[in-house]
Amino acid sequence: MNVLKFGGTSVANANHIKLACQIAIEKATHERCIVVVSALGGVTDALLEAARTAASKNNAYIGMVDEIQNRHIEAIDGLVPAQAQHALRDHINQRMSSLRMLLDGCFFLGELSQRTADSVAGLGELLSSAIFAEAVKVHFPDCDLKDSRELIKTNNQFGKAVVNFEATNTLIRNHFNHSHARITVMPGFVASSTDGHNTTLGRGGSDYTAAIIAAAMSATQLEIWTDVAGMFTANPRIVKQARAIASISYHEAMELSHFGAKVLYPPTIQPVLAKGIPIVIKNTFDPDAPGTHISARPDVAGNPIKGISHIGDIALLTLEGSGMIGVAGSSKRLFEVLSNENINVIFITQASSEHSICIGIQSVDADRAKAAIDQGFEMEIAQGKIEPCIVEQNLCIVALVGENMKNHQGISGKMFSTLGKNNVNIRAIAQGASERNISVVIAESDVKKALNTLHETFFEDNVKQLNLFVMGVGNVGEKFVEQIHGQRKFLRDQRKINIRMIALSNSRKMHFDADGISLDHWKDLLSSGETAEKSAFIQRAKTLNMRNSIFVDITANAEIASTYGDYLAKNIAVVTCNKIACASAFENYIGLKNLSRKYNAPFLFETNVGAGLPIIDTLKHMIASGDNVREIRAVLSGSLNFIFNNFNDSNSFHDVVKEAGVQGFTEPDPKIDLSGVDVARKILILIRESGYRMEMEDIANESFLPKECLDTTSVDDFFVSLKTHAAHFNDLYRAAAAKGCRLKYVARFKDGKASVGLQEIPADHPFYNLEGKDNIVLFYTDRYADQPLIIKGAGAGAAVTASGIFADVIRMGSV
Structure with missing residues (x-):
């Protein structure tokens, strides 16, 4: 038996559902399949927004419900022949009537309980699974629809219920041992408590539903079908050079999914890990792509690093003071305070002196956490033995993940050196004894630079990307651009240097492209660019905050030369043929040299003397x-x-x-x-x-x-x-x-x-x-x-x- 789960993007509309149905039918020709589906993309958010709108006594929820219903009807029209739609439309209409009654109640009471929210949020999967099952039956009649709430039993912890595996496994096995359908379609995310109330398994819970079923039935494998071709070495939206990971261990996948790899919900792995059931992450829109294979024994040859991931919106809380040194139970008290507030700790590090302990939490919990900690240590703070809790915001955690890192020396040193060269300040460091994960806390503004520079170091065959911001494209500047254009392939292939032109400016116009300006028609792009403005050019370069950034000054302008310090102080290297800065006051010349050293930003001016002569x-x-x-x-x-x-x-x-x-x-x-x-x-x-x-x-x-x-x-x-x-x-x-x-x-x-x-x-x-x-x-x-x-x-x-x-x-x- 094979278990397939299709995510929200895979069932977002009729065309996407058709592709998913074809995949399921193809699988069913070889072995029985259980298909778990998410709600249509964005529907769960829309349902909860409608509920919150109703609870706020805003009758706009009525129109929002109509939009949700119309979206599902459109999907039916694109999937099921008109003569076969009657029963399905009735089913959808009944579900929507129930939703209206729930939201009417929220409107009149002016509140939205977590129990009601679970009933509202889970409706998307109940609707999508019914549509998916009927779409399959059009081409493959041997298909059943089964309500997951009848098989998966939980406690009454609404919002993120805890599964009763003993009861759940028995119900799942009993049902499928008596069912002989080649394809069984089930809604993900939803469950019910042992006393019959609707519950949910937490956001991303459709993955979890599929894993629970796969483990109970000892499935051949669990396939997670999404809109990307597997788990990637980094977030491909941030790191353009990221690529799919072919093979990865359960533990590596858990680490990456915990640190923001959103193609897999972290608890998914737990039910299948004990059974040794492999997980395959596949792309619905490119089903022939190999995807990522997750198992107990992946291929460990080659790179010990499997991926780089991150969690954003992190706050760092530090508790420190001499009153913690040698005092047993300080850490226990700290974590109890946070546990009592139901605040999840994501990151922990403690100095060996016991003088301080540092934790990372979601930023949204920071104020509540600080208040609770200060109250919990009120006496020690009053006595001056411990300082009030220090909170740092606008941070993120970047994690380097790899099962085999423990067998390779120098990984952490390479990581820290790479970040340091790009002036990425590390606020805290944590590494578990298993050495599967090295985590650092950095500024949120540096995350793109950090991910790209680490990916370049560990995954791109030592190819170094240089991002150029060029000011002055007259006679010399034009020749410079032409030379780069002509040599880019050679430099990448032979010197492992990838040069991208991010910005070009002359005295009238400037043009930016964070993905790199096409040098085939750069003159046209520049001529249609925005009005050139020195301060705006500098600010854009700083805001982009790219790794290996280089400001290239091909002018003879004193005002431009006066800006070098601004670039160097932001770890942006300066290359210039403009002699004015280096021939200015000696203190300015030395100051630029010092900034270059301090911020690890090279300052090169070979052409100041002798043009191209060395x-x-x-x-x-x-x-x-x-x-x-x-x-x-x-x-x-x-x-x-x-x-x-x-x-x-x-x-x-x-x-x-x-x-x-x-x-x-x-x-x-x-x-x-x-x-x-x-x-x-x-x-x-x-x-x-x-x-x-x-x-x-x-x-x-x-x-x-x-x-x-x-x-x-x-x-x-x-x-x-x-x-x-x-x-x-x-x-x-x-x-x-x-x-x-x-x-x-x-x-x-x-x-x-x-x-x-x-x-x-x-x-x-x-x-x-x-x-x-x-x-x-x-x-x-x-x-x-x-x-x-x-x-x-x-x-x-x-x-x-x-x-x-x-x-x-x-x-x-x-x-």
Whole structure:
């Protein structure tokens, strides 16, 4: 004999019921089946809402009852031929008449007792089972309907009655030993007390009904048919990468179902566990999917972790004080106080010092629990031996579950390390001696990040997902997006890095998609996005609170640079080509570094110097390995190198600067490059990264621009001034050429002093043959004293700058 249970989504409407009936009929061709059905999806809630409405003396319940009745009539019309509906319609109408009488009573009395609530709540299953049975008979006549209330007997604890298994098992066996129907349809959830009152088995009790029957009849297996293909490694609504668990033990399933895996009602497992009856979780809408097989001996090979689950709306209560140390019975008193209030304790942890004990309960019970605890320990609190109960709200419990965890070292360490790297603060920890479950209490706001990052660590073959929030998609930004689009598959397959673009913004528009922006048509999405607003962009990134979040700044905007601290303090990494932050006041620079360390949020800015060249990264490795920088000589402006390599008697200085802008080598305002400010920022960053303290004003800037050029207030005026002073620039070129030299804009640091300025470079100098837009840096250090370490290559251009930013993002994959 096989027992099948169909949940509310599986019998939500006529089309769904047809699918469930087909499954039951197919099973019945091989062996006898008992089919337990839930109420039509949402009907139980609707029934109880109607009852509460009636009890509040609101006659809107009348219309609510009509809607419930109409929904069942619609199902009948879609399942049973018109000529065969008469008896079923009469049955439904009689049940609904009884409901109206009950609710009329609630209306006149102005109250809803738990006993009446049980009679109201159970009506949904009585209606759905009758409809289901008639729908089966249309195609498979050998089908009976049996009222579960006649077989399952309980006490009078209305709302969640306790089953009398001795009487129940006898009644079930007697009935099915005399019944020969191939399919027997029964309502779930409902039962009756030994004195004949309607009772229910608690929400989710239809699973329990099926398990009780399966255990009593020693069924071949219990099949739970729902709208998902089994129990998942995590909640698939929160963790998109979650997948169905193929095989799991009874104890693992109980742990996961207790911690929020809603496809299985926790008490379901208890009746079948003793009999060793396997449970299979199947998908009504994909019946060929294998589902999840629950048994005493599941497949234990491979991953010791079977799933990650959570319970939300948790409050943490802490009782502490010296009056608890060495005092026997303190814990007993605490739990008695809560038991007397009928408050369920979900989580317990106690310090070995006995100074405090911490418990987790549902948030809805927190105020009542605190009042009861403070009253129960009133004397000790008054004497100062124990502090008043401390309540923390807006928390949740995350649990790592696996039967085989006890045989694998380092699981808990890996869990805590994973959460810590994403700045998820753990408020409390509990692990049972069985080691099937490691539970932590965290902030409710961190649950999505926690579940996703743990799933990534334990289930996704070490694939690390990086979530990018990109601001600035001009020339460099567009190249950056293109490079990511082209390399995503390679990075996932070869580097185990999955990059998702969550947000894009330019100066006018911004677009967000928590599931990842499609890069095939990102320009269209951005152009139709919402109005760009810096504070809203930051707030959205914080609210989404995603794991491995990275803010990518591809602007030259000082206001944007001032926001880095806001991101870092929320564990959002920062990657930037914007030099302003690292070249700002030294205290701000150090502050950002400190925030990065404190909140475990990387702050990377390789492209601040040399675009895509690995200058800063090389420097960091030298310093970390114990080397000391003594002198730096460098040509750090690809734009200035391009300009002076192309400026000659045939090309005017004005035209060459214009061309540098067209090529994307200069900043939007070229005066930043030509004034030496950009180069000064770069050498300042290298000096600071070398371990020296210096401010921007400490750098001698020997400008080659006439004062009138420096004093211009717009880009257009600046270009006009370049034409006006053409003779000045021609003189600079001719003077150098006459000496056989080339003009290079050079930055230098030595003996604590730094300078930037235009120099005439002779033919035997390493800088002389520096072509195009190339940069070159010479590091003289303790180890490279006589022959410097030289880094040379393209130091400007959208593509190389974008590749440098991209490289910083990829570095995050190994952090």
